[in-house]
Amino acid sequence: MSERVAVRKTYKLFIGGKFPRSESGRSYLVQSSNVSLASRKDARDAVVAARAAVKGWAGATAYNRGQILYRAAEMLEGRREQFVALGIPGDEVDAAVDRWVWYAGWADKLAQVYGGANPVAGPYFNISAPEPTGVVAAVAPERPALLGLVSVIAPAIVTGNTVVVAASATEPLAAVTLAEVLATSDLPGGVVNILTGAITETAPTLAAHMDVNAIDLTGVTDAALATDLEVKAAENLKRVLRPAPADHDWSVDPGLDRMTALLETKTVWHPKGV
Amino acid sequence: MFEYAPAPESRSVVDLKPSYGLFIDGTFVDPTDGGSFKSINPASEEVLAEVAEAGAQDVERAVRAARKAYDKVWGPMPGRDRAKYLYRIARLIQERSRELAVLESLDNGKPIRESRDVDLPLVAAHFFYYAGWADKLEHAGFGANPRPIGVAAQVIPWNFPLLMLAWKIAPALAAGNTVVLKPAETTPLTALLFAEICQQADLPAGVVNILTGAGDTGRTLVEHAGVDKVAFTGSTDVGRAIARSVAGTSKKLTLELGGKAANIVFDDAPIDQAVEGIVNGIFFNQGHVCCAGSRLLVQENVADRVLESLKRRMAQLRVGDPLDKNTDVGAINSAAQLERIRELSDAGSAEGAERWSPPCDLPDRGFWFAPTIFTGVTQAHRIAREEIFGPVLSVLTFRTPAEAVEKANNTPYGLSAGIWTDKGSRILWMADRLRAGVVWANTFNKFDPTSPFGGYKESGYGREGGRHGLEGYLNV
Numbered sequence: 220m221s222e223r224v225a226v227r228k229t230y231k232l233f234i235g236g237k238f239p240r241s242e243s244g245r246s247y248l249v250q251s252s253n254v255s256l257a258s259r260k261d262a263r264d265a266v267v268a269a270r271a272a273v274k275g276w277a278g279a280t281a282y283n284r285g286q287i288l289y290r291a292a293e294m295l296e297g298r299r300e301q302f303v304a305l306g307i308p309g310d311e312v313d314a315a316v317d318r319w320v321w322y323a324g325w326a327d328k329l330a331q332v333y334g335g336a337n338p339v340a341g342p343y344f345n346i347s348a349p350e351p352t353g354v355v356a357a358v359a360p361e362r363p364a365l366l367g368l369v370s371v372i373a374p375a376i377v378t379g380n381t382v383v384v385a386a387s388a389t390e391p392l393a394a395v396t397l398a399e400v401l402a403t404s405d406l407p408g409g410v411v412n413i414l415t416g417a418i419t420e421t422a423p424t425l426a427a428h429m430d431v432n433a434i435d436l437t438g439v440t441d442a443a444l445a446t447d448l449e450v451k452a453a454e455n456l457k458r459v460l461r462p463a464p465a466d467h468d469w470s471v472d473p474g475l476d477r478m479t480a481l482l483e484t485k486t487v488w489h490p491k492g493v
Numbered sequence: 494m495f496e497y498a499p500a501p502e503s504r505s506v507v508d509l510k511p512s513y514g515l516f517i518d519g520t521f522v523d524p525t526d527g528g529s530f531k532s533i534n535p536a537s538e539e540v541l542a543e544v545a546e547a548g549a550q551d552v553e554r555a556v557r558a559a560r561k562a563y564d565k566v567w568g569p570m571p572g573r574d575r576a577k578y579l580y581r582i583a584r585l586i587q588e589r590s591r592e593l594a595v596l597e598s599l600d601n602g603k604p605i606r607e608s609r610d611v612d613l614p615l616v617a618a619h620f621f622y623y624a625g626w627a628d629k630l631e632h633a634g635f636g637a638n639p640r641p642i643g644v645a646a647q648v649i650p651w652n653f654p655l656l657m658l659a660w661k662i663a664p665a666l667a668a669g670n671t672v673v674l675k676p677a678e679t680t681p682l683t684a685l686l687f688a689e690i691c692q693q694a695d696l697p698a699g700v701v702n703i704l705t706g707a708g709d710t711g712r713t714l715v716e717h718a719g720v721d722k723v724a725f726t727g728s729t730d731v732g733r734a735i736a737r738s739v740a741g742t743s744k745k746l747t748l749e750l751g752g753k754a755a756n757i758v759f760d761d762a763p764i765d766q767a768v769e770g771i772v773n774g775i776f777f778n779q780g781h782v783c784c785a786g787s788r789l790l791v792q793e794n795v796a797d798r799v800l801e802s803l804k805r806r807m808a809q810l811r812v813g814d815p816l817d818k819n820t821d822v823g824a825i826n827s828a829a830q831l832e833r834i835r836e837l838s839d840a841g842s843a844e845g846a847e848r849w850s851p852p853c854d855l856p857d858r859g860f861w862f863a864p865t866i867f868t869g870v871t872q873a874h875r876i877a878r879e880e881i882f883g884p885v886l887s888v889l890t891f892r893t894p895a896e897a898v899e900k901a902n903n904t905p906y907g908l909s910a911g912i913w914t915d916k917g918s919r920i921l922w923m924a925d926r927l928r929a930g931v932v933w934a935n936t937f938n939k940f941d942p943t944s945p946f947g948g949y950k951e952s953g954y955g956r957e958g959g960r961h962g963l964e965g966y967l968n969v
Contacts, residue, residue, distance in 0.1 A: 332634065337959055339941035340618065347945050347959065432950070446741030453736035455905070456729070456748065456951045474636065476969065483907075483949050484956050487924045489934045 230254045230391065232261060232415060233398035235268030236408020247416065250305070250392050257416035262383065262424040265412040269354045269381040270430050272409030277351045277379035285326030288377055291404035292319040295369075298400060305392045307365045314470060315369040322373035325478065329378060333479060342491045349482040351379035352458055353432035356425035358418050360438040364390035366469050368397060371437055374477035376410055383412045383431075385422055387438070391415040419444065426451035433458035433481050440465065494809060500818040502605045507596045509682070512543040515551055515705060516688035518558035519698025525550040527706065532681055535602035536815050536824035536859040544681045547704040549713050552673070555702040556719040559644040559671040562699030567671050568641060570697075572628030579624030579666060581694040586617040589690065593683055597655055598815040600682040602824030602860070603778050605816050615940055616659040619958075622942035623663035626963060630668065633960055635969035641669030642745055642968055643721030648711045650727045651677035651826050652781040652882075657726050658684055660957045662701060663942075668966035670722065671700045675714055678707040679827045712738075720744060724965065726783075729880075729906075729951050747955030747965040749783065749947055751880040752908030754929065755901035756786030756937065759894075760795045762913035766935065768802045771886070774911060774937040776810060776822055776864050780884040781830070783952075784909035786937055788877060789866075790897050793890040800868065800888065807864050808851040822884060825860040834862050834883035841867045841876035846887070872903055880906070894919060898926045907949030911937045930956070 231238040232255045240246075243258040255261075276284070295316050302312045334348040355375045360367035364387040375382045386394030398413050414421050418439065426434050426448040434452045439445040439462045452459050460480050512529070514521040526548035531540045547555070567575065586593065593616075594608040601608070630639050645665045649657035654676055665672050676684035688703045704710055708731075715723045716738050725735050726749040739746050756774045758767045774786025791799050815823035825831040842848050846867040855861040862883055870877050870887040877887045891897040901910055910929040912920055920934045930948045933939060940946065945956035955965045 337941065337943040337945070339939075339944050341939070341941070343936070343939065345941070345944050347961065352949070442741065449740035450737045453733050453740065456733060456736060456750070456953060458954050459736075461743075474969075479964075483930060484945050484947070484961055485924070485930060485932060486945050487932045487934060488936055488939050488944070489920065490936050 230395045230415070232257055233395070233402070233411070233413040234261065234265045235271070235412065236402060238398070241416070249388070250390060252392060254391050254395070254415050257414040257421050259420060259424040261414060262421040263428065265383040265414060266354060266356070266425070266428050266430055268409040268412055269383050272381045272407055273353055275407055276376070276381055276410045279379070281327035281330070284377060284379065285323050287405050288323035288326060288373065289320065291401055291406060292316050292323060294400040294404050295319060295397070298396065301396055302365060302393055305396060306390070307393050311363050311366050315366045318366065318369050318473070319373050322377045326377050329475070329478060333475070333482070334484065337486070344489045344491055345486065347484050347486040349378065349479070350485050352481050352483050353380060354430060355380045355382045355433045355435060355481055356428070356431045357382055357384040357435035358422055358438040359384055359386050359394070360463060360469070361387045361389055361440070363469055365393040365397065367438065368394055370469055370473060370477070371435060372411055374473070375435070375481050378478055378482055380481050381410045383414065383425060385414050385418045385425070385438070388415070388417055422448055423451060426457070427454065429455050431457060433460070435460040437463045494811070497811075497819045499814070501814065502595055502816045502818060504595055504599060504816065506592045507599065509542050513545060513685045513705070515545045515547050515555070516685065516701070516703035517551070517555045518702065519692065521688070524548055525554065527551050527710070530678060530707070532600055532679065534599050534859075535679070535826050536856070538858055541600060542682060544685070544705045547706040547710045551704060552710065552713045552717055555673045555704050556644060556717050558699035559673050559702055560719055562697060563643055563671040566697040567666070567700045568669055572630060572669070575666065575669065576624045576627035578694060578696050579620055579627060579663065582690060582696070583617050583620035583624060585690045585693055586613070586620060590617065593655060593686060595816065596686060597683050598823070600680050601651065601654060602815050602826050604820040604823045605818055606820065607778060612653060612656050615942070616655050619659040619942040620663045623667040627667040630963065630967065633963050635964060635967055639967040639969050642966060643670060644719060645670045645672045645722040645724060645966065646714045646717065646720040647672055647674040647724045648715060648727065649674065649676055651680040652778060652783070654680040655683040655687065658687060660726070661724055664957070664962045665724070665966050666700065668963055670966050673702045673704060673714060673720075675704050675706060675711050678705070681705040715739070722966065725749070732953055745965065747957075748953035749955070749957060750951065750953040751906055752783045752785065752948065752952050753788060753878065753880055753904045753906045754784055754786050754909040754911065755788045755790050756911035757790045757897050757901060757913065757923070758792060758795070758799055759914035759919065760792040761915045763915065764795070764799060764802055767913040768799065768806050770911060770913060770935070770937045771803055772806055772810070775886040776884050777938050779822055779825055779862070781826060781882055782938065784931060784938065786909075786911050787881060787886060789886055789888045790891050790900055791888065793892050796890050803866065804849065804851065807866070810851070810864050812853055812861065812863060813856060822864060825862050825883065828860055830882065831860040831862060834881055834885060837876055837879060837881045838865060838885055841870070841874060841887070844874045844876075846870045846874055846876060872900060878904065894923060898923065902928045905951040908952035909933065
């Protein structure tokens, strides 16, 4: 009897809830697989998908977003061995699941912690509440490929933003597998879009894109590139998260910063009277 | 219009010196490599004082003084003592409020009624509010041990000179930073009087440094390598340039920029109240307000009624001497700003909108612009897209709430918005959908030190006021 021939997986992009190849028809060989090499056009398509998803996702109830994120953690846990087979250490997968669950719980709590009533000196009802900034473009750290990616995506989307993320170029397989997790978690298409390939190609397009509201440069290690991206981002005054230090410890409690950096505070006034 | 006898506020309370130096390290000094310029009264074009223009070496001196004060005095000082200095400043402002209000109106052109009843009370309240935070930062929700950032470079505009100074300096000092502040070149005088108040409060030298000057001074200051934090209020174009200039540095940046707010009036709104809100929204402070309600969106079926009432009300506005207590609309702040307002208004007419102003005698000297509305404005018109920063209202109509939201959000700005309706659920539905940092429902242009203020999109980032206002001055 001959040995069974395995069915191999094609590693593609994740845009608008679908798994297209790069429109450019290009791929690059990495981790012994041909992985889509995203083009500038793919980046623009991903922004269009992310923008289209904003209304539904930002408008969903916080409870619903929390449920969906928790569902994603369940799916992630279920694929633990698959990530390990891709070379992600087991404890990194565990940490990624735990991080995802931690953020999921913030969905219906952050507005209470980060907003509230303001005691103005007059007969007015006055309340401040956080709102998502909109479309976030992010560069995930090269390493840890899964925990770093999760730590960038979850805080952006839990509050109602949608995200276009450039995954680790050297270890992209975990990102594509994470996309499969998200695609089976009731997460609406377009809320998370994942590009594989060279950030030198996609990130400048995202940084300069006029329909992107914020850019997270966490994974950019080249200081000159980071400066260039921040300069491009100034054109429409994107909110900017600067690169993480090279020695950043991804295992520690991330705090609220990554969420609050991608929020707007809206304050509403109304007179009191009879 | 009903005739009132003139009721001028006396300017004798203000003791102006012929010339002012820079306030560096606790004393007034002459510029090392700068020059000087004159600050004028925009209502009369009279020269008020000659003011130093800081050069690069002066910026260097001021940043160094701020650094030394941060390292040696203000940074190590217990929060409760920082609080007491800020409370002192708040009290001194209250005690000298008449003097400050008159000087503000002289230098800026705004009516004394506003500088006295709006600007100054808010300035004092802002210092009072943030004073109380100085020894409670660990309870502000930014972690157990929030730390100051260091030296803050702050550049402020001319529309609310002293109030913008308070918005910048009070939270910065409460959080433990030291500052170098540059007031606008057309309105430097109240900042210099504030420097005297810092001396009177015995605020340690170097904690507050005031550099007068124009754009070059501001640019040199925000680009200085010794600065840890940049805070800017002003135009979106300058904000963009600053965002570029801090790229690649570790400087923390907050920006409060332009706006083109929609003031939305539904058919069930109490019309008289809404008209008061429209007038307040666009003619308060001559329309020199970044959150001004400069686009009136009125529901089509009440547009005629609202406009008729608005025109009747506008005919009652008293335009003239800022120091007259009856004045509603004062002088335009500068010749350059007047030119900008004229240019955009001419574009409004040229693009086909219909222009209307009440009959209105304007003084011969100084910079003046009559309250103006444009009807028949479309979303493509420049006067519906660009910030005019003057007493000019663009009127558009809508039929459904969804259309109102669509039009209100159709702008790169997102600072503020107004909603006028009797229906509570509609207010909340609209407020959820308007992409703006401040939403005033059945009111407009209300400010409070406890209430966060700041924009979405190209109106900038960060918030000033409230607990949120501390975040831009802390490493959390």
